[in-house]
Amino acid sequence: MPELKEQLKTLESSIVNRPPVCFGTLPVSASDCDLFYGKSDPIRRLNFVTASQDELKSLSETCERATFGMNQEDVLDESYRKAGKLDPSDFSMRFSAIEAGLLDVVSTELFEGKTTARPIRAELYKLNVYETGSFFKPHIDTPRAKSMFGSLVITFPTKHEGGTLTFRHKGGQWAVDSGKLVSEQAGPCVVYAAFYSDVEHEVLPVKTGCRVTVTYNLYFVAADTPFSKLVGNPIPAHRSALESAFRDLLSDPTVMPNGGRLGFGLHHQYPLDTSPSPYARAARRKKHQQKRAQLEALMGFLKGGDATLKQLCDDLKLRTFLGVVYRTTEKWSKQQDDVLCKMVADIDAEIEDSLVNYLRNYYGGKLLTRSRWRKRDMIVEWVTDSPQVNYVKQQYMAFGNEAELTHTYFRICLFVKIGATGSRETIDDDDDEKDEDEELEVMQDEGDEDEELEVTEDEDDEDDESDNLHTSSSTSQ
Ligand SMILES: O=C(O)CCC(=O)C(=O)O
Numbered sequence: 001m002p003e004l005k006e007q008l009k010t011l012e013s014s015i016v017n018r019p020p021v022c023f024g025t026l027p028v029s030a031s032d033c034d035l036f037y038g039k040s041d042p043i044r045r046l047n048f049v050t051a052s053q054d055e056l057k058s059l060s061e062t063c064e065r066a067t068f069g070m071n072q073e074d075v076l077d078e079s080y081r082k083a084g085k086l087d088p089s090d091f092s093m094r095f096s097a098i099e100a101g102l103l104d105v106v107s108t109e110l111f112e113g114k115t116t117a118r119p120i121r122a123e124l125y126k127l128n129v130y131e132t133g134s135f136f137k138p139h140i141d142t143p144r145a146k147s148m149f150g151s152l153v154i155t156f157p158t159k160h161e162g163g164t165l166t167f168r169h170k171g172g173q174w175a176v177d178s179g180k181l182v183s184e185q186a187g188p189c190v191v192y193a194a195f196y197s198d199v200e201h202e203v204l205p206v207k208t209g210c211r212v213t214v215t216y217n218l219y220f221v222a223a224d225t226p227f228s229k230l231v232g233n234p235i236p237a238h239r240s241a242l243e244s245a246f247r248d249l250l251s252d253p254t255v256m257p258n259g260g261r262l263g264f265g266l267h268h269q270y271p272l273d274t275s276p277s278p279y280a281r282a283a284r285r286k287k288h289q290q291k292r293a294q295l296e297a298l299m300g301f302l303k304g305g306d307a308t309l310k311q312l313c314d315d316l317k318l319r320t321f322l323g324v325v326y327r328t329t330e331k332w333s334k335q336q337d338d339v340l341c342k343m344v345a346d347i348d349a350e351i352e353d354s355l356v357n358y359l360r361n362y363y364g365g366k367l368l369t370r371s372r373w374r375k376r377d378m379i380v381e382w383v384t385d386s387p388q389v390n391y392v393k394q395q396y397m398a399f400g401n402e403a404e405l406t407h408t409y410f411r412i413c414l415f416v417k418i419g420a421t422g423s424r425e426t427i428d429d430d431d432d433e434k435d436e437d438e439e440l441e442v443m444q445d446e447g448d449e450d451e452e453l454e455v456t457e458d459e460d461d462e463d464d465e466s467d468n469l470h471t472s473s474s475t476s477q
């Protein structure tokens with residue numbers, strides 16, 4: 001065992017995650033700084049390089065008060081977000097982040113290895129005006145689709161102090177002081193900041209002047225679109241340490257001699273569709289297939305170092321799968337259990353069964369933790385400190401930049417199947433199939449029963465006493 005622990009530690013310490021943010025200045029011509037705006041005629045015009053405070057004031061007065069998403073509702077609360085906003089239908093500008101070539105900058109800076117050549121697209125989202133005293137407290141950007149990976153903020157060269165865009169993620173912090181950056185440039189420029197949208201960020205209060213930004217939502221283009229402009233086969237330098245740690249583990253016959261599963265909590269969170277689907281009996285199997293496919297499809301949308309890890313496993317011919325680990329707390333006991341599902345479960349207030357049973361019976365969930373009541377279904381050797389779990393008891397509280405009803409961020413884990421000593425290099429397909437079939441069987445059985453939830457054949461009756469009220473799978477911050 002000590003060997004395994006050591007190998008896992010080495011693997012973990014070889015995982016490198018680059019900053020999830022990139023930013024800089026981009027010189028522009030004065031005419032690129034023209035803005036045309038208005039909700040009705042007459043349309044007004046201003047130029048960000050020369051705009052007077054009065055002109056910026058009229059722009060601000062044309063804006064609506066910006067709202068934000070909380071608990072899946074749009075909320076206007078100026079103690080959380082104080083700013084004005086315009087929808088793209090109410091303004092037009094000469095500047096285009098796409099024509100300026102910023103998408104290439106984003107790919108190069110945020111992505112790693114082969115994925116730097118991955119086609120992406122940007123959708124203009126909002127214009128925001130922050131007068132003196134305006135701010136936007138910490139939030140993550142609401143996912144608009146599972147292919148949305150990031151956000152791009154362009155700050156125009158109006159004079160301002162404060163309004164620093166600040167990012168925090170997994171212990172790291174990055175700050176973009178646009179007012180200072182603009183004032184340091186000889187000619188007109190905009191400041192760009194692109195980031196993975198699950199990264200927490202805030203706009204600190206503007207101390208003087210007026211800060212104007214436009215935001216774009218960034219999307220991966222369909223996963224099967226061929227990569228463009230890939231010269232050679234770039235390999236992130238930090239990948240080699242991870243690769244040797246993997247190879248050392250695989251070549252040590254005393255480590256996981258009977259094979260098993262390694263678990264990695266992914267660095268980023270990912271949007272999954274949580275719109276409830278009706279429990280139509282006949283459609284359950286189809287629904288589950290769809291839900292599984294949705295999670296599997298995320299493999300094509302992994303961000304940064306998560307994509308590098310997956311690519312390395314592919315190159316080492318290791319079989320991988322993604323899972324959502326639910327950490328359940330039953331109302332009737334303090335026991336917390338982790339259940340791995342290969343799909344997002346519909347969790348609502350109607351669940352009468354214990355959550356563990358519900359996830360196992362309906363969603364082919366595997367119990368990962370030792371429990372007083374049940375045997376573990378699967379043993380996972382965790383490489384990262386702890387699994388990235390989704391709490392299913394706690395109240396759903398998510399601050400986003402907009403209310404979004406269908407997609408929610410989830411913490412996702414990547415599982416790597418390790419073959420038994422002697423057959424590490426070859427993926428044991430049969431074994432894998434068997435594993436998948438077993439899970440499907442659980443679900444099919446359920447589908448054939450009537451709609452009543454069934455408690456597993458398990459020993460304990462106490463399960464039945466649970467009457468937990470679960471709001472939603474939570475990714476709150
Ligand atoms: O305007 C900015 O700098 C950031 C805006 C933002 O975070 C948002 O709209 O979600």
Ligand SMILES: [Fe+2]
Pocket residue numbers: 139140141151201401
């Ligand atoms: Fe934001």
